[in-house]
Amino acid sequence: MTVRVRFAPSPTGVLHIGSVRTALFNWLFARHNNGEFCLRIEDTDKLRSTEENTQLIFKILEWLKIDWDGDPVIQSSRIERHKEVAHELVRQGKAYYCYCSPEELAIKKEECLKKGQPYKYDGKCRNLKEPLPEINPVIRLKASTIGDTSINDLVQGKVTVHNSQMDDLVLLRSDGTPTYMLSVVVDDHDMGITHVIRGDDHLTNTFRQIQIFEACSWKVPVFGHIPLIYGSDGAKLSKRHGAASAIDYMRLGYLPEAISNYLLRLGWSHGDEEIISREDAIKWFNFANVGKSPSRFDIAKLQNLNGHYIRERSNESLLEYMLPFFNFELTDRDKSRILKGMDGLKARAKTIVELVKSAMVYVQAPTSYDEKCKKYQTELHKSLLKDVANKLETGEFSCEEETLCNQVRFYADSKGVKLVEIAQAMRSALCGCLTSPSVFEIISILGVEETIKRFKKF
RNA sequence: GUCUCCUUAGUCUAGCGGUCUAGGACCUCGCCCUCUCACGGCGGUAACACGGGUUCAAAUCCCGUAGGAGACGCCA
Numbered sequence: 140m141t142v143r144v145r146f147a148p149s150p151t152g153v154l155h156i157g158s159v160r161t162a163l164f165n166w167l168f169a170r171h172n173n174g175e176f177c178l179r180i181e182d183t184d185k186l187r188s189t190e191e192n193t194q195l196i197f198k199i200l201e202w203l204k205i206d207w208d209g210d211p212v213i214q215s216s217r218i219e220r221h222k223e224v225a226h227e228l229v230r231q232g233k234a235y236y237c238y239c240s241p242e243e244l245a246i247k248k249e250e251c252l253k254k255g256q257p258y259k260y261d262g263k264c265r266n267l268k269e270p271l272p273e274i275n276p277v278i279r280l281k282a283s284t285i286g287d288t289s290i291n292d293l294v295q296g297k298v299t300v301h302n303s304q305m306d307d308l309v310l311l312r313s314d315g316t317p318t319y320m321l322s323v324v325v326d327d328h329d330m331g332i333t334h335v336i337r338g339d340d341h342l343t344n345t346f347r348q349i350q351i352f353e354a355c356s357w358k359v360p361v362f363g364h365i366p367l368i369y370g371s372d373g374a375k376l377s378k379r380h381g382a383a384s385a386i387d388y389m390r391l392g393y394l395p396e397a398i399s400n401y402l403l404r405l406g407w408s409h410g411d412e413e414i415i416s417r418e419d420a421i422k423w424f425n426f427a428n429v430g431k432s433p434s435r436f437d438i439a440k441l442q443n444l445n446g447h448y449i450r451e452r453s454n455e456s457l458l459e460y461m462l463p464f465f466n467f468e469l470t471d472r473d474k475s476r477i478l479k480g481m482d483g484l485k486a487r488a489k490t491i492v493e494l495v496k497s498a499m500v501y502v503q504a505p506t507s508y509d510e511k512c513k514k515y516q517t518e519l520h521k522s523l524l525k526d527v528a529n530k531l532e533t534g535e536f537s538c539e540e541e542t543l544c545n546q547v548r549f550y551a552d553s554k555g556v557k558l559v560e561i562a563q564a565m566r567s568a569l570c571g572c573l574t575s576p577s578v579f580e581i582i583s584i585l586g587v588e589e590t591i592k593r594f595k596k597f
Numbered sequence: 598g599u600c601u602c603c604u605u606a607g608u609c610u611a612g613c614g615g616u617c618u619a620g621g622a623c624c625u626c627g628c629c630c631u632c633u634c635a636c637g638g639c640g641g642u643a644a645c646a647c648g649g650g651u652u653c654a655a656a657u658c659c660c661g662u663a664g665g666a667g668a669c670g671c672c673a
Contacts, residue, residue, distance in 0.1 A: 147673095149672090181673065183672095183673075184672065184673060187673090237671095241670095241671065244670095244671090248670095251598095252598080256598075256599075257599040257600075258599090258669075259669090277671055295601090295602065295603095298601065299601090300600070300601070301600085304599080308670095309670080309671050311671085313671060314671080316671085318671070318672090318673090319672070319673045320673095323673090339601095339603095339666090339667065340666095340667055340668070341667095341673095342601065342602070342667070342668075343601060343602095343667075343668040343669070344668075346601095364602090366602090366603080367666080367667075369666080371607090373665070373666080375666090375667095401609095404609065404610080404622085405609065405610095406609085406610090407610095408609085408610055408611070410611065410621085411610090411611065412621090412622095413609095413610095413621075413622050413623090414622095430609095430610080431602075431603060431604095432602090432604065432665095433602095433603070433665085433666060433667090434608085434609065435608060435609080436609095437607095437609065437624085439623060439624055440608070440609065440622075440623040440624080441623095443622085443624085446635090485636090486636040487634065487635040487636075544632080547632085548632090558632055559631095559632055559633075562632030562633070563632070563633060565632085566632075566633065572633095572634095573633055573634075574633060574635080576633095576634085576635090577633090578633085
């Protein structure tokens with residue numbers, strides 16, 4: 140049997156980073172087993188689903204190189220099929236029309252709550268013989284209430300729930316539209332899904348869904364419920380924690396390979412391996428090593444990984460990746476300067492946004508100076524800068540990084556000042572801040588003319 | 598409240614009864630490198646939730662307790 144999995148996000152909001160991990164695990168499991176990874180857009184909540192969110196799902200998956208097999212299934216296009224299944228179940232006596240009004244049920248629910256009892260639909264309409272006029276009924280499944288249902292979850296192991304916990308869930312709403320529970324089961328069956336891998340917030344739903352599978356006499360797939368991702372405070376990861384959606388991380392300048400590596404290691408491990416290539420991830424991924432306990436999202440570790448992957452990328456590919464982050468068009472001269480200085484820049488950046496910011500040195504003279512630069516604007520520093528500028532202009536000082544470094548070092552000695560004094564003054568003039576790659580490297584890339592211009596401006 | 602699940606350092610985790618004076622990574626701290634900041638190198642602090650069992654032996658198995666999470670919709 141070939142493995143066939145699905146990722147089924149709902150476009151009612153921007154794709155959550157936790158969903159991305161679910162997609163990744165599904166994808167890795169499929170690729171590891173030479174199986175298929177399908178995509179299904181669960182857009183049955185028409186009010187809240189948007190085309191924009193749907194497009195975003197495609198965009199993020201493509202960005203992360205999580206490719207899907209076949210065309211995505213749009214769940215809303217399958218509503219007629221879902222309805223048909225519900226009506227068929229009624230014909231077979233496995234489901235029934237229920238005429239209870241939402242108000243009526245709300246009252247019953249409240250009563251239960253008062254008594255401290257768990258609420259379950261009481262099955263009032265289960266054995267109704269005649270339809271009630273002038274009321275649009277819902278269709279409910281006749282759930283089995285005796286015995287228990289067990290699953291052998293890929294992650295959670297054997298989990299058993301007593302059927303007495305279950306009630307007759309709604310399959311079709313009073314307006315005739317199918318519920319999520321029904322749609323998922325019908326689609327998973329029709330798509331030939333063999334393994335349902337999803338967040339463990341669905342674990343308890345699983346038992347109700349199994350009852351639908353069984354009512355239809357369909358084969359129940361294998362389930363794997365992976366723990367959710369929480370924020371640093373242990374609460375569900377949300378905007379409150381900074382960024383919860385995948386697109387945020389993309390905009391913040393995180394590389395797709397860093398995101399995948401981070402997400403993979405969150406809740407899964409392969410011994411002491413930390414840096415894991417796609418190839419190895421496919422080779423090694425399994426559910427035996429997926430942890431059962433929820434994990435917290437740690438931005439510092441993501442940043443560390445991102446820095447690693449920035450350093451690992453070629454200078455050319457980094458430049459290309461950076462281009463959209465500039466809010467203007469770079470000239471060829473800008474590009475060539477950045478490329479030359481990239482080694483020095485990428486060792487310092489944790490995100491592409493930081494990299495772009497630091498690369499501005501090679502694009503334009505500082506427009507303002509940090510408060511800390513003031514320390515290097517004394518008369519002494521000015522005269523030192525003037526000297527260096529003159530020596531550069533006359534050609535006494537070389538424009539080659541190493542030679543210049545030695546020459547300035549020698550000059551500093553002769554003046555009886557520390558190299559750091561001159562270097563920091565130069566850095567202030569060149570970058571407008573006290574943090575940058577080697578000033579000698581910057582000068583060698585910028586050239587004499589631009590260097591002197593910035594010295595004078597400072 | 599009911600049901601289900603979880604519990605190794607601040608965080609992610611290794612560990613599947615003896616090899617654990619508990620390993621790795623991030624964070625943090627110190628040192629080295631050094632024109633700044635990084636990168637890199639070296640080193641340090643820091644954990645088996647608690648209480649009972651089982652066993653010659655328990656982080657590892659069992660039972661409680663505590664804490665945490667999720668699910669209990671005509672949302673998905």
